[in-house]
Amino acid sequence: MSSNGYSKVATWVDDGDAFEMLVRISLTNSQTANGDAFRTIHHKPVDPDTLSLAITHELRKGRTWQSMGAGVPDVPDSVTWRNGWDRAKYERLQEFSQDWHLNDLRAGCAHQTVVYETDRFGRSVPSLSKTEECPLTGYRYGQAWLVAKLPEEVVHELYELGAVRTEKDWTERKLA
Numbered sequence: 001m002s003s004n005g006y007s008k009v010a011t012w013v014d015d016g017d018a019f020e021m022l023v024r025i026s027l028t029n030s031q032t033a034n035g036d037a038f039r040t041i042h043h044k045p046v047d048p049d050t051l052s053l054a055i056t057h058e059l060r061k062g063r064t065w066q067s068m069g070a071g072v073p074d075v076p077d078s079v080t081w082r083n084g085w086d087r088a089k090y091e092r093l094q095e096f097s098q099d100w101h102l103n104d105l106r107a108g109c110a111h112q113t114v115v116y117e118t119d120r121f122g123r124s125v126p127s128l129s130k131t132e133e134c135p136l137t138g139y140r141y142g143q144a145w146l147v148a149k150l151p152e153e154v155v156h157e158l159y160e161l162g163a164v165r166t167e168k169d170w171t172e173r174k175l176a
């Protein structure tokens with residue numbers, strides 16, 4: 001693992017170009033913890049020990065960056081796995097990324113079914129107007145950032161996959 005927390009998980013060659021996939025699994029103290037204004041997706045106060053998960057990747061092609069950002073993109077079948085990674089672990093990380101990335105920045109509560117619409121760029125996005133309010137509380141989708149607490153077993157498995165724990169979040173550093 002490198003000093004910035006990125007770990008090389010796979011390498012492959014495509015049409016003469018060498019590719020490298022790196023991922024970073026980051027657990028930080030959630031900035032929503034301790035804040036009275038913040039609620040969980042179940043409309044309860046947020047525990048002070050709440051963790052925020054961010055899973056990001058860097059895809060390198062030769063000496064240039066091909067893509068970087070949130071999530072874990074698919075890789076070809078032909079990759080060589082690095083640093084103890086394999087297909088099963090990688091797919092597990094993709095599931096965690098899908099289910100828990102930015103778990104403390106949820107626009108919808110646990111009781112809402114999100115209705116999607118197509119925006120002017122042709123992308124499928126959650127609809128603020130068509131998604132119905134919470135039947136229990138009247139919460140409107142997008143009204144706040146809600147927190148989905150990471151289950152203990154998910155946290156445990158994330159550490160096994162190489163999650164890095166950081167005490168300070170990026171906003172604190174940015175403001176310093």
Ligand SMILES: [Zn+2]
Pocket residue numbers: 041042043109110111112134135136137139
């Ligand atoms: Zn609700």
